[in-house]
Structures are given as structure tokens and as C-alpha cells.
Amino acid sequence: MASDSLSRMVLLIASLLIAAVLGGVVLQYSQRVSNSIKGRGHDLSEQIMSDITIVSDPQNMFENENINGLVENYLVIYVKNTGSTTLDNEKRLVNVFLDGEMLRFDNLESMEVIDYTYWRPAAVVRILTDYTDNVVGENRDHSVKVVTLKSEDKLKFRV
């Protein structure tokens, strides 16, 4: 009789334990999935709020600069934050394409925010490349495209 009630007690505890473990696992996965949904939503909303515009004058894309002692006309791109969120202004997070070809990280000499510390809305960044007007080639149509983590813009110009 005693052993019968003991075995029932063991079964009760076992069933409770199984329910608790199952519940814990389900809760853990629910938490992960809901965190992922929140994270994805945050990323998407940031993407929607982000917008950039290349404001360079397509007739004057080159500026006289001194890079490593070599004074020449280098390709400079001005990009304005026309969205409603602050963007990352690190060179490694921005890709520049010239005539469809991505410029290597080494080809981007500098990227600085003009007048501000951060690339906040309405602020302009100046991207200096080591491409000269000789390298780009004269009497031809060109296109430059700037891609940030969440936005992009393209501008056509002629040298």
C-alpha cells in the first residue's frame, strides 16, 4: 500500500517536472523569437527613417587636394543626411561605387562630417577618394553611388 502511494507520488513529481521543463523551454524560445521580432522591427524602422542624398555639384566633382604629397584634382563626394536618424560616418560602413565598381577601403582617403561631430539629419559628409580626374577619364559620363548600411543614392556626372 505504502509502495503504491510512493510510486504515485513519484509519478506526480515526474509529471510536474516534465511540465516545468517543457514550459521553461517553450518560454525561452518565445523570449528569443519575440526579441528577434523586436530587433528586426527596430532595424526596419531605422532603415525607413534613413535617407541620404548626394549633393555634390555634378559639374565640379573634383577638388584640388594634397594626398601623400601629390597635389591633384581628387574626386570628392558630398552626401547629405536627408533622413530623420543619425547615420554612422565610419569609412568602413560606407561603400562608394564609381561606374559600378566598388572603391576599395584604401581608395577612400577620408570621410568627415562638415560642421558637426555626428552625421545627424541635414549634416553633410565629405568623402575624399584618391581617384583623380586623370584616372576617372575625361569626356565621359560617369556615375557615383554611395551606399550606407541603411540607405543609398546615385549621381551621374561628366568629366
Next chain:
Amino acid sequence: MDENGLGALVGMGVLILVSLISASLFIYAIGRTNNQLTTARDGKADRISERIQTDIIIENAVWDSATKNLILTVKNTGSTVLSISKVDLLENGVLVSRENINDIYVEGVAAITDVWLPEEELVIRADNILLFPIERVKAVTQYGVSDYTENVVAV
């Protein structure tokens, strides 16, 4: 009720509670995401609408050879209120830093606020950062809407 029945009941209760908590977590996450996306979409729609309604015209550009300054008159010909501090100038393709902008007037009065209303004229006196005659000027608003002029009068 025997122990087996009680165990099943409590186990079922635990699972129902877990299901309810999970459902509330999902509902909260989806609701919050939906709110964020709705706010972002509304903001984007507002920006697009304001961009469409924005227009400026460079009415006059004078290069003062004595002071080496550029005096630019720009009119807000759109129907949206613009921000003066978010206007950018390019002289021969080179962006003029705000440090080089000396005076700003709205409708002939020194600008003490940041608001530039439709039909108002903005006069900006900027340093000639190039130190040689300016041939082409571009003015850009906060939404990226811009105007160019090559009619720069030297005085």
C-alpha cells in the same frame, strides 16, 4: 482526485500559463514592432511630402571682389517652411562650411530664428573659400532640394 489526476491538472496548468506568457510576449513584440514601423513610415511619408512641396530659386549671386565674399539671394518658392541652419552652399562644387557664412538675412532683416517661410528671400553672405572668382553656385535645402546658378555677377 488521485495523485495522477492532480499531476495532470497541475502540469496542464503550468503549460497553459506558459502558453499565455508566450502569447503575451509575441503580442507585445509584434505590437511594439508595428508601432515602430508605423511611426517610421509616417515620418518617411512626411519627408517625401515636404520634399515634393519644397522648392527654392537662386535669384541673385554677387561676388564681391573687394571683400572676397559671395552674396547669395535665395527665395523659398515652395510651400513648406524650411530651416535656415540646414541650407548648404557649394561654390564651384566645394561645400562652404558654416564657419565661412558670415551673415544671414531673411526679408532684409538679420535672421535671429531658424525659420525660412514660403515666399521669403534669404540673403547669405559667405566667404569665398576658393579665393578665385566663383562661376557656379549651388544651394541645397534640408530635404536635398537644390538650385544652381552660373550667373554670378562680379562687383
